[in-house]
Amino acid sequence: MSKIDGFNCPPRHYEILKGLLNGRFLTHDEVLYNIVSDNIIFYKEFFEKSYKVDLEKTAEYIYILSEYSNETFSRNFLLLLSVIAWEFNIEGKNLYEEFDKKHTINEIKEKVKNSSYKNSCRNIDIDKIFREARNRNIIKYIEENVSFKFTSAINMFLNTAKHIAEVDINKE
Amino acid sequence: MIKPERILNYIVTNFEEIRTIYSLEKEYGYITEEQLIAISLKIDTLLDYSIVEEMINETFKMRDIWYALIEGLLDDYSLDMPEQIAKYHSSLSDLYQKLKSSSIKNESIKYAESLAKEVTKFESQLKRNIRKLIEETRDIKANTNKLNYIEKMKRASSITKVYLEPLNIIMKRDADSMLVIIQKVQEEANLRLYNLDDDNMQRIFTKLHNTFSGVEKEIYNENRLLINEVAPLLERIRMESEILAGMNKFLSNPDSYELPMLSSRTNTVFYSTKAKWDAQDIWDGYYDTLEDVIINDSEDISQQWIYREDKYLKQLIENLPIENFYQWVFATLEQELDIVESKPFLQLSKLVFNKNIEVNYTSQRMDIRLEDLTLDAPVVIIERKKHE
Numbered sequence: 001m002s003k004i005d006g007f008n009c010p011p012r013h014y015e016i017l018k019g020l021l022n023g024r025f026l027t028h029d030e031v032l033y034n035i036v037s038d039n040i041i042f043y044k045e046f047f048e049k050s051y052k053v054d055l056e057k058t059a060e061y062i063y064i065l066s067e068y069s070n071e072t073f074s075r076n077f078l079l080l081l082s083v084i085a086w087e088f089n090i091e092g093k094n095l096y097e098e099f100d101k102k103h104t105i106n107e108i109k110e111k112v113k114n115s116s117y118k119n120s121c122r123n124i125d126i127d128k129i130f131r132e133a134r135n136r137n138i139i140k141y142i143e144e145n146v147s148f149k150f151t152s153a154i155n156m157f158l159n160t161a162k163h164i165a166e167v168d169i170n171k172e
Numbered sequence: 173m174i175k176p177e178r179i180l181n182y183i184v185t186n187f188e189e190i191r192t193i194y195s196l197e198k199e200y201g202y203i204t205e206e207q208l209i210a211i212s213l214k215i216d217t218l219l220d221y222s223i224v225e226e227m228i229n230e231t232f233k234m235r236d237i238w239y240a241l242i243e244g245l246l247d248d249y250s251l252d253m254p255e256q257i258a259k260y261h262s263s264l265s266d267l268y269q270k271l272k273s274s275s276i277k278n279e280s281i282k283y284a285e286s287l288a289k290e291v292t293k294f295e296s297q298l299k300r301n302i303r304k305l306i307e308e309t310r311d312i313k314a315n316t317n318k319l320n321y322i323e324k325m326k327r328a329s330s331i332t333k334v335y336l337e338p339l340n341i342i343m344k345r346d347a348d349s350m351l352v353i354i355q356k357v358q359e360e361a362n363l364r365l366y367n368l369d370d371d372n373m374q375r376i377f378t379k380l381h382n383t384f385s386g387v388e389k390e391i392y393n394e395n396r397l398l399i400n401e402v403a404p405l406l407e408r409i410r411m412e413s414e415i416l417a418g419m420n421k422f423l424s425n426p427d428s429y430e431l432p433m434l435s436s437r438t439n440t441v442f443y444s445t446k447a448k449w450d451a452q453d454i455w456d457g458y459y460d461t462l463e464d465v466i467i468n469d470s471e472d473i474s475q476q477w478i479y480r481e482d483k484y485l486k487q488l489i490e491n492l493p494i495e496n497f498y499q500w501v502f503a504t505l506e507q508e509l510d511i512v513e514s515k516p517f518l519q520l521s522k523l524v525f526n527k528n529i530e531v532n533y534t535s536q537r538m539d540i541r542l543e544d545l546t547l548d549a550p551v552v553i554i555e556r557k558k559h560e
Contacts, residue, residue: 165414
């Protein structure tokens with residue numbers, strides 16, 4: 001094997017690496033997104049060869065899928081999101097518009113409490129899951145722990161729901 | 173001839189009945205004699221006023237002008253675009269072919285006028301239908317009919333399939349699409365215009381050209397409306413419904429679906445400028461965990477023995493001469509500490525190297541018993557330093 005002289009990588013590599021491995025979404029409005037996007041071949045290979053994880057890129061966000069992960073966050077967050085979406089629908093609201101608006105954590109708690117699906121979120125600590133969602137860049141606090149907006153990373157969860165709609169569990 | 177006011181007046185007076193005739197016509201495409209009798213309007217009057225006409229198979233039909241009037245008054249347009257457009261497609265291309273091959277003046281005028289009339293009808297039909305389509309789409313969007321999400325999805329996808337897709341196919345630049353026929357008529361009108369010196373004919377073909385070019389512009393405008401407004405709206409409704417359908421399935425059975433596994437906090441601990449993040453992550457993880465915190469009793473620092481050279485040197489000098497240095501070390505420590513261990517003993521023994529004292533080693537040795545160790549130490553005599 002030939003000797004390798006040095007390691008060349010794009011700027012802010014460490015920040016990118018740490019963020020993505022911690023399960024953070026890079027959204028298209030961030031500089032880091034552009035850096036990864038411009039060097040997508042490098043990063044796909046880098047993550048695959050170094051960590052055996054898949055780097056996924058869409059026009060709106062970049063994130064890492066890891067088959068070794070045993071996180072329960074996606075499940076709990078999708079449950080919470082589904083309950084909220086269902087409530088928006090009952091109120092006759094447009095989902096996309098609602099997901100684009102500012103919300104308060106209390107309003108979300110209230111919705112969950114009054115939902116016929118509230119049992120689905122029985123074991124979910126809403127404050128905690130929103131904090132984790134913030135760390136993963138799925139929401140941005142407008143006022144710390146009080147109000148927030150979803151980032152474009154929310155679309156990963158909406159796409160997952162769409163995918164579930166297409167899956168027939170009886171056939172699987 | 174019956175006065176037009178009289179006919180209008182009759183329609184106003186009997187509007188409910190006329191409306192019933194319209195509904196029957198709309199539903200079945202014809203009205204039977206029994207149905208007309210049941211309405212309790214005199215069939216003869218209806219025929220006299222030309223509101224209905226008798227067909228050859230003894231059924232009745234509401235005349236087009238009245239049908240269109242009532243439809244317009246009730247704003248009761250149905251989404252019938254694909255069929256309607258297909259109908260105009262064939263009538264317009266038929267008339268165009270006839271115009272193209274006709275060289276007789278009167279015939280040409282007749283075809284040109286029919287074309288202009290037909291295309292105007294097509295235009296208003298198209299505009300009405302597109303307006304209706306936009307309204308329908310907005311209704312679904314705002315869910316004014318309180319449809320549940322499955323119905324909403326069905327409605328949105330049926331509108332897309334039945335109306336939008338055929339319309340787009342008709343509108344696109346195919347060899348014989350509606351747009352192409354409309355452009356061909358304009359070319360034909362242009363061609364005729366330059367080869368004519370008859371003023372009347374020129375006027376007719378100018379009008380034909382202008383009408384068709386106006387319609388073309390309208391079509392582009394309507395098509396833009398469709399592309400800009402209806403298509404994305406329908407697409408969004410369809411997507412939104414899919415998302416809700418998926419969420420509903422997920423909520424009823426959350427453990428039956430494979431979810432994307434996101435990367436999680438890595439356990440590698442490395443301190444860096446980004447350590448704040450790690451700390452935040454860890455802190456968040458424990459934020460709401462209530463646990464008993466056990467704090468061990470810490471040793472009282474004041475009880476710890478600390479070696480201070482100046483203090484002990486002073487003591488040593490005050491006690492000079494000392495016959496047995498290590499014995500003195502032990503005795504000094506014993507005064508201060510209950511138990512004398514090797515660590516403070518060895519520390520204090522360092523005084524032996526101090527340059528301010530005179531050290532004389534003897535050949536005698538003695539055992540010093542410390543708590544954790546027994547030392548075989550020499551007997552050392554310390555005297556005051558002799559000044560040179």
